[in-house]
Amino acid sequence: MDLTTSYLGLRLRNPLVASASPLSYTLDGIRRLADSGVGAVVMFSLFEEQIRERAMQVARIVDWPAESFPEALSYFPDAVDEDTGPRRYLHLLERAVARTEIPVIASLNGVTLEGWTGYARAMQDAGAAAIELNIYYLPGNPRIPGTDVEQRHIDVLRRVKDAVTVPVAVKLSPYFSSPGEMALRLDEAGADALVLFNRFLQPDIDPDELAVVPHVALSNRADARLPRTWIALLRGRTSAALAATSGVEDSGDVAAYLLAGADVVMTASALLRHGPGYATVLLDGLSAWMSRKGFQALDELRGMLAVPADADEAVYERASYVTAMRAANIGIYQPW
Numbered sequence: 001m002d003l004t005t006s007y008l009g010l011r012l013r014n015p016l017v018a019s020a021s022p023l024s025y026t027l028d029g030i031r032r033l034a035d036s037g038v039g040a041v042v043m044f045s046l047f048e049e050q051i052r053e054r055a056m057q058v059a060r061i062v063d064w065p066a067e068s069f070p071e072a073l074s075y076f077p078d079a080v081d082e083d084t085g086p087r088r089y090l091h092l093l094e095r096a097v098a099r100t101e102i103p104v105i106a107s108l109n110g111v112t113l114e115g116w117t118g119y120a121r122a123m124q125d126a127g128a129a130a131i132e133l134n135i136y137y138l139p140g141n142p143r144i145p146g147t148d149v150e151q152r153h154i155d156v157l158r159r160v161k162d163a164v165t166v167p168v169a170v171k172l173s174p175y176f177s178s179p180g181e182m183a184l185r186l187d188e189a190g191a192d193a194l195v196l197f198n199r200f201l202q203p204d205i206d207p208d209e210l211a212v213v214p215h216v217a218l219s220n221r222a223d224a225r226l227p228r229t230w231i232a233l234l235r236g237r238t239s240a241a242l243a244a245t246s247g248v249e250d251s252g253d254v255a256a257y258l259l260a261g262a263d264v265v266m267t268a269s270a271l272l273r274h275g276p277g278y279a280t281v282l283l284d285g286l287s288a289w290m291s292r293k294g295f296q297a298l299d300e301l302r303g304m305l306a307v308p309a310d311a312d313e314a315v316y317e318r319a320s321y322v323t324a325m326r327a328a329n330i331g332i333y334q335p336w
Contacts (some may be wrong), residue, residue: 001287002297005039007241007264008130008167008192010103012039014283015258015298019195019245020045020107020134021268023276027095033271034100036279039264041102045109045134046089046119086119090126097127105169109134113155117163130167130192133160138175138200146177153182154189161190169193169243173200174226183234193241194234195266196227218269223247228260235261235306251285261303 003014018024018033018041025044033041089106096104106128110116120131135153153172160168168190174197176182183194199219206213224247231242244262247253248270257265271278295301 001290003283003287005263005298007040007243008103008105008169010040010129010167012103012264013037014039014286015262015264016254016279016283016286017042017105017243017264017266018271018276018279019266019268020132021272023268023271024096027092027099029276030092030096030104031100032276033279034102036276037283038279039102040105040129041096041100042105042107042132042266043089043093043096045107046086046123047109090122093123093126093128097129103129105130105132107132107134108160109136110156113152113159116156117159120160120164120168124164124166128166130169131160131164132169132171132195133157134171134198136198136200138173150176150182150185154185157186157189157191167192169195169241171195171198171245173198174230175200179230180233180237183230183238183240187238187240191240193243193263194238195243195245196230197246199223199246218272219246219248220269221247221249221253224253224257228257231257231262232260232306235303236309248282251282251289254282254286255289255301258298258302259305261306263302 005012005015007015007017014037016038018038020042021044023029023033024041030041030043093104093106104127106123106126108116108120108123108131110133116133123131133156135156137149137152139149153170157168157170170186170191170193172179172182172186172194183196186194201214201216203212203214205211224244227244227246231244234242241263242261243264243266244257244260245266246269248257248265248267250270254265267279267282270282274281290296290301293301
């Protein structure tokens with residue numbers, strides 16, 4: 001069974017990618033993921049706030065004004081030896097690249113235009129096979145125009161692409177007025193891959209404590225429907241690779257994403273629930289499913305259930321919606 005595939009110009013042994021999570025906080029964790037069989041690992045995200053904090057510390061050490069963030073940022077990677085924060089990230093990345101045989105993808109999580117390019121270059125120099133940009137921006141100000149939010153994504157991508165030569169993926173959210181158009185704009189701006197979709201923190205309210213409670217929940221199978229829908233719509237309409245993320249519970253979910261048109265399928269929640277070794281279970285299940293269906297290679301099935309390239313997307317989606325609602329109504333009102 002041939003599970004090899006390409007992603008970000010990289011040849012992977014299979015389409016299962018360990019997405020950014022606490023499992024990659026240590027070299028041992030990254031090696032366990034690699035040993036379990038995944039095709040690539042996305043390291044945990046380095047947050048812009050960490051870079052900014054460290055840069056400000058260096059600015060104070062060398063007696064620069066506090067607002068001299070860009071100068072401090074460009075200076076600090078070679079200025080300190082502390083194995084903490086951003087410096088630790090680069091050290092871990094270097095060791096992971098040296099000690100594993102699969103591609104290691106670095107991850108940057110930020111929102112402003114400052115602070116991306118210098119560290120993107122440092123990640124490249126540390127051996128990252130590619131860089132994933134996690135542009136975590138949920139505008140709380142209701143007066144911010146949607147066009148400004150969209151342009152920020154484009155500007156960040158272009159700055160990073162100008163700074164590095166390794167492939168760059170963009171992990172984006174579905175919260176655009178037209179996610180498909182945003183995907184095409186990112187593709188035109190040079191994104192080598194699109195990761196669909198990011199999930200924003202959705203805090204809850206504790207009525208007993210009268211407090212807002214931050215809450216990070218692992219994904220479940222239902223979370224796969226939205227990214228799978230958009231992957232099926234974008235397949236064949238963008239030159240950027242398509243990476244699926246969220247909602248992987250078993251090998252059937254991996255297969256469904258591939259049928260929709262995903263180049264790779266990322267998972268973190270399933271590996272956090274069951275341990276890194278669960279990747280072997282997912283891959284064995286995928287191979288068994290392919291054998292039952294008579295597939296010998298991924299290219300035979302990838303995109304089989306994507307929206308046809310010559311279809312009217314809006315009409316196609318509307319027809320699917322009407323069909324689903326009719327089926328639901330018949331199920332609800334069917335006399336017994």
